[in-house]
Amino acid sequence: EPEVTQTPSHQVTQMGQEVILRCVPISNHLYFYWYRQILGQKVEFLVSFYNNEISEKSEIFDDQFSVERPDGSNFTLKIRSTKLEDSAMYFCASMAFRQFFGPGTRLTVL
Amino acid sequence: AQTVTQSQPEMSVQEAETVTLSCTYDTSENNYYLFWYKQPPSRQMILVIRQEAYKQQNATENRFSVNFQKAAKSFSLKISDSQLGDTAMYFCAFMKEGGSEKLVFGKGTKLTVNP
Numbered sequence: 001e002p003e004v005t006q007t008p009s010h011q012v013t014q015m016g017q018e019v020i021l022r023c024v025p026i027s028n029h030l031y032f033y034w035y036r037q038i039l040g041q042k043v044e045f046l047v048s049f050y051n052n053e054i055s056e057k058s059e060i061f062d063d064q065f066s067v068e069r070p071d072g073s074n075f076t077l078k079i080r081s082t083k084l085e086d087s088a089m090y091f092c093a094s095m096a097f098r099q100f101f102g103p104g105t106r107l108t109v110l
Numbered sequence: 111a112q113t114v115t116q117s118q119p120e121m122s123v124q125e126a127e128t129v130t131l132s133c134t135y136d137t138s139e140n141n142y143y144l145f146w147y148k149q150p151p152s153r154q155m156i157l158v159i160r161q162e163a164y165k166q167q168n169a170t171e172n173r174f175s176v177n178f179q180k181a182a183k184s185f186s187l188k189i190s191d192s193q194l195g196d197t198a199m200y201f202c203a204f205m206k207e208g209g210s211e212k213l214v215f216g217k218g219t220k221l222t223v224n225p
Binding site: 030031033035037041042043044045048049050055056089091093095098099100101103104106 | 143145147152153154155156157160201203205209210211212213214215216217218
């Protein structure tokens with residue numbers, strides 16, 4: 001079965017630094033998503049992306065966050081100036097009939 | 111806005127027995143989808159089962175089945191013949207019908223299968 005892939009699997013960064021989380025959705029999927037999960041909590045929606053633009057974003061997705069599909073295959077989430085509370089697991093998903101999740105990137109902000 | 115409620119933070123079951131995880135949701139939509147996802151310690155999100163709201167027949171996938179009560183807005187997951195590998199967090203999720211709709215998750219139920 002095709003898979004969504006994410007890199008890196010674990011990212012450690014200093015507070016205030018920029019991070020870019022990368023995802024390769026399943027080819028021929030048209031809808032892409034980022035979710036996050038703070039340890040021990042539920043999975044929360046961040047943003048959805050379709051036709052090279054944001055379809056919907058949550059309150060969490062403020063000006064510090066941005067998404068991009070730079071080359072037709074990768075789908076990236078950038079956090080400009082990380083905060084301690086950005087430490088979480090970040091999941092990418094792509095959709096056709098149902099959402100396929102990647103394995104996640106664990107972001108640790110020190 | 112849609113909400114999903116899982117009222118059982120933790121549950122345990124003996125191996126080979128049956129367990130039911132509860133989920134209720136709130137929506138004014140008529141067409142939507144419901145899901146159960148399993149999250150083992152690796153934290154990978156694994157789809158267990160999917161239900162379309164327009165289908166009256168309850169979905170089944172091998173040992174996993176749901177009891178979907180649309181009027182009551184209830185969507186429980188039954189795991190039969192529980193196995194040690196079923197130990198995980200289980201999340202119930204809702205998605206409106208539409209192109210780029212998001213998943214709305216409940217807080218999860220931590221299931222432990224005891225030998």
